[in-house]
Amino acid sequence: MAVSKRRAVRTEAAPRAVGPYSQAIRRGDLLFSSGQIPLDPATGRLVEGPIEVQARRALDNLGAILVAGGSSFASVVKVSVFLTDLRDFAAVNTVYADYFPFDPPARSTIQVAALPLGASIEIEAIAEVP
DSSP states (O other): OOOOOEEEEOOTTSOOOSSSSOSEEEETTEEEEOOBOSBOTTTOSBOOSOHHHHHHHHHHHHHHHHHHTTOOGGGEEEEEEEESOGGGHHHHHHHHHHHOOSSOOEEEEEEOSOOGGGOSEEEEEEEEOO
């Protein structure tokens, strides 16, 4: 049995990592993304505005990484959403549903004390690579 190699995924369409980690790792037919906060990839700064705007930016960043890794939102099997305020849950769900309109993946949503760079939301995913 051949051992599948681990490969780092990088794209300029999503923000660079803000620490010593990869945007995603592909191993065989699975892609593991790092958490995406609402950073504008062009400026490297957090987007401002309501949680819906921030969630959309984090999901757009995640989408760019999925594509760079040979996958897509349709192939995501697990998502973890981290919020600094769980009262944003319903608003995030509204945006999230736009990205996963059919058979959404399994998901956890967790309230945390703080996120990198003062972000209000972070989203990570595991996806199949067809």
